Amino acid sequence: MEPIVLEPTQSVFDLDSKSDVTLYKQVTFTPVDNTKEALERVGNDSAAFLKIINDGLCSYTAEQAKQDSSIPWMAKDDEDNLVPFTGTTISENASKQLSVHVLSLAKLLYDYAKDMPREDKRKAKEQAQAQILSNPAIVDKLKATA
Numbered sequence: 001m002e003p004i005v006l007e008p009t010q011s012v013f014d015l016d017s018k019s020d021v022t023l024y025k026q027v028t029f030t031p032v033d034n035t036k037e038a039l040e041r042v043g044n045d046s047a048a049f050l051k052i053i054n055d056g057l058c059s060y061t062a063e064q065a066k067q068d069s070s071i072p073w074m075a076k077d078d079e080d081n082l083v084p085f086t087g088t089t090i091s092e093n094a095s096k097q098l099s100v101h102v103l104s105l106a107k108l109l110y111d112y113a114k115d116m117p118r119e120d121k122r123k124a125k126e127q128a129q130a131q132i133l134s135n136p137a138i139v140d141k142l143k144a145t146a
Contacts, residue, residue: 001031019118094145102129 006029014021032038042048065071072081073089090098102125106112109131110124132138 001033003028003030088143090142090143091146094142101132104133
């Protein structure tokens, strides 16, 4: 199998810039062709091998559950208890597009700037989002993506 480049990230607070930053590393990963190679990759440590397998199975199961419409989405209340979700969702792609438009409108109409205080940024984006979502045609189009 062909090697692929992985890009692990870590979000941290940078004291120099006084803001949240996302840091990246690049590492080459070569997939294995069989379990023997995988076990060798972890130094023939069967406990480490099983942990990796189970971590992968957990991720796989979680991804399957996201796609399974028979399992309802839940939300958490103020006391961290699971409760039925009663809102209206939009697709992940539409959510990303909405975020881009909110940021663009915040910059255009509400003077959003990278060097603003965090609270002012939040307020500008909230105002832009409220303006966008006050348009029934936009809301209907977003609902259609669900």
